[in-house]
Amino acid sequence: VSADADPIPRTVSWDAERPAVRLIDQRRLPGSLEFLDCRTVDEVCVAILGLAVRGAPALGATGAYGIALAAAVGEDVERAAAALVATRPTAVNLAWGVQRAVAAWSARGTGAARALAGGAAGALAEAERVADEDVACNRALGAAGAALLGDGARVLTHCNAGSLACVGYGTAVGVIRAAAEAGKGPRVWVDETRPVLQGARLTAWELDRLGIPATLVADVAAAGLMAAGEVDCVIVGADRVAANGDVANKVGTYGLAVLARHHGIPFYVAAPTSTIDLATPDGAAIVVEQRPAEEVTTIAGVRVAPDGVVARNPAFDVTPTSLVTALITEHGLATPPLRSFLSAT
Amino acid sequence: VSADADPIPRTVSWDAERPAVRLIDQRRLPGSLEFLDCRTVDEVCVAILGLAVRGAPALGATGAYGIALAAAVGEDVERAAAALVATRPTAVNLAWGVQRAVAAWSARGTGAARALAGGAAGALAEAERVADEDVACNRALGAAGAALLGDGARVLTHCNAGSLACVGYGTAVGVIRAAAEAGKGPRVWVDETRPVLQGARLTAWELDRLGIPATLVADVAAAGLMAAGEVDCVIVGADRVAANGDVANKVGTYGLAVLARHHGIPFYVAAPTSTIDLATPDGAAIVVEQRPAEEVTTIAGVRVAPDGVVARNPAFDVTPTSLVTALITEHGLATPPLRSFLSAT
Numbered sequence: 001v002s003a004d005a006d007p008i009p010r011t012v013s014w015d016a017e018r019p020a021v022r023l024i025d026q027r028r029l030p031g032s033l034e035f036l037d038c039r040t041v042d043e044v045c046v047a048i049l050g051l052a053v054r055g056a057p058a059l060g061a062t063g064a065y066g067i068a069l070a071a072a073v074g075e076d077v078e079r080a081a082a083a084l085v086a087t088r089p090t091a092v093n094l095a096w097g098v099q100r101a102v103a104a105w106s107a108r109g110t111g112a113a114r115a116l117a118g119g120a121a122g123a124l125a126e127a128e129r130v131a132d133e134d135v136a137c138n139r140a141l142g143a144a145g146a147a148l149l150g151d152g153a154r155v156l157t158h159c160n161a162g163s164l165a166c167v168g169y170g171t172a173v174g175v176i177r178a179a180a181e182a183g184k185g186p187r188v189w190v191d192e193t194r195p196v197l198q199g200a201r202l203t204a205w206e207l208d209r210l211g212i213p214a215t216l217v218a219d220v221a222a223a224g225l226m227a228a229g230e231v232d233c234v235i236v237g238a239d240r241v242a243a244n245g246d247v248a249n250k251v252g253t254y255g256l257a258v259l260a261r262h263h264g265i266p267f268y269v270a271a272p273t274s275t276i277d278l279a280t281p282d283g284a285a286i287v288v289e290q291r292p293a294e295e296v297t298t299i300a301g302v303r304v305a306p307d308g309v310v311a312r313n314p315a316f317d318v319t320p321t322s323l324v325t326a327l328i329t330e331h332g333l334a335t336p337p338l339r340s341f342l343s344a345t
Numbered sequence: 346v347s348a349d350a351d352p353i354p355r356t357v358s359w360d361a362e363r364p365a366v367r368l369i370d371q372r373r374l375p376g377s378l379e380f381l382d383c384r385t386v387d388e389v390c391v392a393i394l395g396l397a398v399r400g401a402p403a404l405g406a407t408g409a410y411g412i413a414l415a416a417a418v419g420e421d422v423e424r425a426a427a428a429l430v431a432t433r434p435t436a437v438n439l440a441w442g443v444q445r446a447v448a449a450w451s452a453r454g455t456g457a458a459r460a461l462a463g464g465a466a467g468a469l470a471e472a473e474r475v476a477d478e479d480v481a482c483n484r485a486l487g488a489a490g491a492a493l494l495g496d497g498a499r500v501l502t503h504c505n506a507g508s509l510a511c512v513g514y515g516t517a518v519g520v521i522r523a524a525a526e527a528g529k530g531p532r533v534w535v536d537e538t539r540p541v542l543q544g545a546r547l548t549a550w551e552l553d554r555l556g557i558p559a560t561l562v563a564d565v566a567a568a569g570l571m572a573a574g575e576v577d578c579v580i581v582g583a584d585r586v587a588a589n590g591d592v593a594n595k596v597g598t599y600g601l602a603v604l605a606r607h608h609g610i611p612f613y614v615a616a617p618t619s620t621i622d623l624a625t626p627d628g629a630a631i632v633v634e635q636r637p638a639e640e641v642t643t644i645a646g647v648r649v650a651p652d653g654v655v656a657r658n659p660a661f662d663v664t665p666t667s668l669v670t671a672l673i674t675e676h677g678l679a680t681p682p683l684r685s686f687l688s689a690t
Contacts (some may be wrong), residue, residue: 030651030652194563194565195563200650200654204650208653214655215655217658218539219539219564219597220564221596221657221659223599223600223603224659225657251563251566251569252566255604258568258603258607259600259603259604262606262607297545299647300644300645301647302644302645304542306550310559311560312560312562312566317569317572318569318572
């Protein structure tokens with residue numbers, strides 16, 4: 001898909017022949033690298049809901065391609081937009097990607113005039129821009145973040161903020177990757193990231209493909225590693241950054257931020273500026289999605305808890321900006337208030 | 346086994362007919378309640394190594410019964426003692442239980458004279474005392490701890506410090522149970538406790554049998570619950586308490602202690618005084634057992650991480666005494682230095 005021989009294919013792309021939104025099916029990883037072709041918006045929604053694709057920047061591109069698909073196959077674009085946005089409430093990029101493609105589609109007029117003027121082509125071109133910009137953005141973000149890492153830095157990361165969470169290259173993993181490309185020889189502690197195990201399944205897989213030394217740990221081991229002086233910094237991604245700098249990210253992120261502060265370890269959030277939502281004043285305004293109890297009570301299809309047990313399964317938590325050492329973006333390090341930062345870029 | 350109609354059978358008991366050390370096979374829980382009869386010391390060691398039985402107080406009784414078994418079937422008792430103690434390096438109670446039974450056996454003289462004087466009977470009687478004392482001790486500990494809980498307290502616990510970690514009743518769960526028996530209506534957040542899932546598999550099962558309301562969460566959810574004001578206190582058990590009050594317990598305990606301190610939430614350690622090891626001056630002297638990588642890379646027999654990934658799997662971590670609000674023992678709340686506390690009991 002991309003010409004730069006990336007060892008990891010793009011997470012989201014367009015198959016013009018079908019047409020289809022083509023996704024790496026992340027539920028099959030790390031066992032096998034398979035692609036899922038979605039030929040209707042409903043199929044895209046099901047893929048998002050089932051976590052075949054996840055990660056804020058990847059969802060942005062998926063949303064944009066979903067609109068391109070709706071326009072290409074003649075589905076109702078407004079209905080498609082509503083359905084796509086409703087799948088995951090926390091990731092702001094999803095709505096942002098959808099809106100960009102809808103705007104490009106709308107710009108070609110209305111009704112039959114829009115069809116003649118290439119509304120579908122406009123939506124697709126915008127989706128391709130969203131995707132290409134994501135990769136370029138992550139490379140810039142990675143370079144900015146790599147400057148923060150010393151030689152041989154031991155980085156702890158949580159969940160998957162890698163190529164698979166984006167269209168390509170990655171955000172938190174992008175920083176590590178840029179440090180590796182700069183010859184700094186980073187080493188990574190990979191939190192397995194219960195309940196869905198994105199760290200064990202996806203981040204460990206990416207780092208292996210990239211040849212970056214990584215050690216997998218249960219999430220609960222992070223505190224002991226910090227106490228033993230074996231962690232130089234924590235780098236995570238973000239699903240949404242509020243205007244005041246509060247960060248919503250995979251559940252477990254907030255605990256790591258508290259632990260990092262306790263141990264005097266820098267805690268970095270790597271996120272493109274598209275993740276910043278000025279309409280969300282602070283973390284208290286962020287909707288935290290609750291996911292099915294079965295993600296906790298079963299693992300890989302095997303039931304691990306007694307029948308009938310009640311489980312609580314928040315997908316995200318909120319880290320206050322006071323615990324974030326720096327927000328790494330494609331425009332460099334951002335400091336709150338983020339409205340001013342964005343105006344200046 | 347016990348006459349008090351406990352809804353949970355004793356974890357460790359003696360089958361005089363075989364003879365055998367009878368264990369609840371905790372690897373079968375929560376799917377089914379099955380017993381494992383060990384008829385040789387090697388079988389006891391294999392059961393301990395395979396986590397059929399675990400938990401510091403349960404290991405103490407298992408060690409004592411293991412010596413009774415060696416004496417009963419004519420195995421070399423000194424060799425049996427060394428083999429049993431070597432199975433798990435962190436739990437001090439294991440060596441303590443073994444030593445009590447060996448001492449009772451030795452007290453009956455040597456050689457043929459010991460056999461005539463009932464060395465085996467002496468070892469068994471001591472093992473039964475270790476087991477009975479454990480249950481009585483946990484009831485006393487539970488009552489002391491329950492006094493710390495308010496009505497409707499929302500208690501977060503980690504791993505399994507319940508009946509299954511002891512001979513019966515439990516330590517951390519014993520406190521919750523005593524509060525329930527006192528009509529205080531406690532509710533419990535159960536950390537699933539990766540990698541071996543003792544919380545999901547064992548603690549959730551016990552609380553269900555006891556009729557105490559419980560909600561299972563992934564370990565990473567604890568911080569968010571604390572931030573949301575949904576946790577009134579944390580109560581955990583201990584595998585070893587050093588003379589200065591530092592606590593070795595299941596990996597993840599230390600992180601919870603840091604989080605509890607950050608949120609101003611009391612952090613209690615419930616442990617019988619047999620868990621206190623005055624020969625260990627502080628946490629730095631505690632050997633932390635490293636367990637197989639497969640506990641992290643596979644779950645319930647299903648591989649979740651890429652082939653060849655490196656994993657670090659410490660079984661325990663160390664919580665400094667400064668983060669422990671109170672150590673709850675069968676003699677009430679203990680404050681360091683624990684040598685003085687133990688002298689006064």
